[in-house]
Amino acid sequence: MRPKQIAAKLIFLLTLMLLAGNAMAAGLLKPVGANDSAALAISSHKVDVTINNGFVRTEVDQTFANSSGTATEVIYSFPLPKQSSLSELSLWIAGQEILGEVVEKQRARQIYEEQKAQGNQTALAEKNDYRSYDVKVGNIPAQSDVRVRLVYYQPLEIDLNIGRYIYPQAEGNVDEERISFWSTDDKVSGPFHFHLQLKSAFPVKDVRLPGLDQEAIIQRSGGMSEENAGDIIDVTIDRPEGSQLNKDIVFYYRLDDSVPARIELVPYKADKNSEGTFMLVVTPAADLQPISEGTDWTFVLDNSGSMGGHKISTLTDGVNRVLGQMRANDRFRIITFNNSAQELTSGYINATTENVQQWISALKNIQAGGGTNLFAGLESAYRKLDEDRTSSIILVTDGVANVGNTAHKDFLRLLQKYDIRLFTFVIGNSANQPLLDRLARDSGGFAMNISDADDISGRLLQAKAKVLHQALHDVEIDISGERVTDLTPEKIGNLYAGQQLVQFGRYNSDGEVTIKMKAKISGQPHSWKTTANLPQTATDNPELERLWALAKIDQTMEEVREKGEIETLKNKVIDYGLNYSLVTDYTSMLVVTVDVLENQGIQRRNADRVQKERIAQQQKAAAPVQNHRIDQSSNNGAGSFNNRPSPGINFGSGSGPVGLLTIPLLAWMNRKKK
Structure with a gap:
């Protein structure tokens, strides 16, 4: 199955859900x-x-x-x-x-x-x-x-x-x-x-x-x-x-x-005899073409008790707005889940005016209550996929699975059976961000966290520009020489338009290294590179040691959630916590x-x-702001990305929040997975 990127209208639906709710506070x-x-x-x-x-x-x-x-x-x-x-x-x-x-x-x-x-x-x-x-x-x-x-x-x-x-x-x-x-x-x-x-x-x-x-x-x-x-x-x-x-x-x-698009490296090394730490930040720019194609939509909507109050009404109102702008040759399915999953539409529905109006009326009857059987909701979404049409699955939830299969390994096994991107929209604080981030990343999609205090239009514009263009696939970072160890995260996955790559690492000796980034665009390989100097001493940013350790902890905790509390994994987290003073x-x-x-x-x-x-x-x-860009000397001064500007909010999406509610749904469709 070859999916497409989601629509900004969908993102509007998701952000609507956050405008109100019954919540505790700090x-x-x-x-x-x-x-x-x-x-x-x-x-x-x-x-x-x-x-x-x-x-x-x-x-x-x-x-x-x-x-x-x-x-x-x-x-x-x-x-x-x-x-x-x-x-x-x-x-x-x-x-x-x-x-x-x-x-x-x-x-x-x-x-x-x-x-x-x-x-x-x-x-x-x-x-x-x-x-x-x-x-x-x-x-x-x-x-x-x-x-x-x-x-x-x-x-x-x-x-x-x-x-x-x-x-x-x-x-x-x-x-x-x-x-x-x-x-x-x-x-x-x-x-x-x-x-x-x-x-x-x-x-x-x-x-x-x-x-x-x-x-x-x-x-x-x-x-x-x-x-x-x-x-x-x-x-x-x-x-x-x-x-x-x-x-x-x-x-x-x-x-x-x-x-500009750029490569930055922020180092820390206490003295010449200490091990060094660095943060590598890559803000790429590439020829990512805009995409506009049709798709099948599967909405997977959480209607558990934690979605109660005004949340559920804004959810249904948002779905209704999306349905109201579909073309007749589009199709949609609607799945809800709490203690179990229900496919409200009993298969794909052609988005004719009559069908849309019927389901707009039906969605008003959705009520919140019960537990959160997230696995059942996703499992239902993967059924009845049409191999002849591009598809996308959009999950809207707080991610707190407490009914049915709840183990990370169960979700990962389910995902591995299908070659389709999952886009997760994480609602509010205290959501199960580790699970939803992992599901989105492993499927090649992305997760977006949205607060009820967000600039709704701004978040929508960000997502719009990301999903309207091709992505960088199978991204890898290679640093030559034997000086660098423990790059974290090890697996990067995909980068969408305007998205940064942040990677932490350690180094055991100073000197020059070559940094190379590789990725595919529509199946074609591309690469960018620069050189950098790892300093013998750099004492400005000792906090980087904690951030590197935190990245290692997060990586280890992914294994714990997938494999269980194996003693060796648990001890690794404890060692990082004790040695770098982290809760x-x-x-x-x-x-x-x-x-x-x-x-x-x-x-x-x-x-x-x-x-x-x-x-x-x-x-x-007390010091001036320091610039850590390292790629200016590449390509005769043009930088690693040939003087391209860093993709901004206007990247292929017009200037400013104009006409958001009147943009046709087809403009937001997801692209096929390569």
Whole structure:
């Protein structure tokens, strides 16, 4: 079966689903019905974000207040940011910062409980699978407060010249067990302060914070002159007492249309005797032709209980809009799933005016409820495929499979039977991103995560430009010589128009290497190359070691989800977590006093790592923006991609959000898989 790329009208359908919903939020977890819950509060919430050199540092500094007459514990929970590594947890005791250290999960929990029982102040950060980070703070003194700070890092990719950062606060309403036991206090009794600084080596055309344009204060400094190369943009949001932590803050920035396609390499090497780490970022440009062909559509729609409320009504309204613009020679199927799957259409339906109107009326009766049998929904979609027509499967879900087959290996086996692209649209925070990313990538499609605070038009335009053009298939990176090891991810797959490739690696000796990228376009091989120098010493970005380790952890966890908790795989994750001070599924961050660390034999690895990172961050804050492009010398100065501009939002899609609802459906069809 040879599929095609999906339509922007479809993406409009998917984004509609996120405009409303019944969701929890980031905040303090309190037992449902607890009488003394009012005694605990978040008295201040400060966020400081730095985007620089292709990755993001997010610092959250909070004060928790205890107005009761006894010492007590608080639990703060927030949605797990995508591809994030929680790397610092600090607790202030007697005015002094005590930094957390990473310990195996069960041991950390045991020590935390022992310290809490002894009346000592302590803290613990744990990862709740793909859903959230949970931070416990024990023994906040009576009639007092405590300051807690956490830091996490994550890579940031540019897509069609657009960078996108989310500070996640809205929960996805997918953890039924948690919802039944905990209520969430998402109010901040004191001030809320959010500050973001973007440092870009390339000119920034504009920035946007959807829904916050009147509230956010945006200041720009720097410029692209030789004296002060780079753009620096500061965003500040201050809110009064009583603000809530129930809506994501989404920050977009768009690079100028003149920004070139390029290859960048950001290195870190502590000294000449240390092993080096690097982040390779490739922003390709190639002759990707536009595509416009017909297809069969299979909509696989989640109508489980977590899709309740306004979500299900916006879902059906979005499907109706798509059906209303189909041509008579198109066909569609509609499958819904909760505890089981139902094919509403009993096969393909020709998109005649009469049939479309009939199914528009029928879809209004869809109700949300029950569990999520995601496997049954996908299995039904793969039945009755017509070998003579191109097809695409579009899955819309929060991905939290809890009925029927739920193991990753079951989904992967199902996918391997069919040569058809699956496009997954992941709704909100706390969704099963690992599963949906893997399914989309292994099928040659892509996954898109959408927040209810997103710029809907902007996300639609991004997806439109991606699916309207050919893609780069079977992408590979080859780095000559024996200096480079541990490239992660190992398997890249496909790259769509405007999509960046971000890869981490290690190197054991300095010197020049040749970097070659290979891919196929419509079955024809293409390649691009450049040379780069791996430095003997480069101390600006020690955070890259954590990001490399996080990529290795993610790669190993894919195996765990597919093969089960094999001891060797589990131990690899634990080793990465301990050696690079990362909170993982099997390691947690524990805050206790220095004497407890010594008594427990816990090394202060994180304290040493954080000291290096903070020194480097102070130096970078005072330094000009650094450009890490390495391919200018290729092709007589034309760069690896022959002076092509980096594909932007206008790539084959017109300028700006014009006429989105009136574009014919056929313009958005998916291309056949090569």
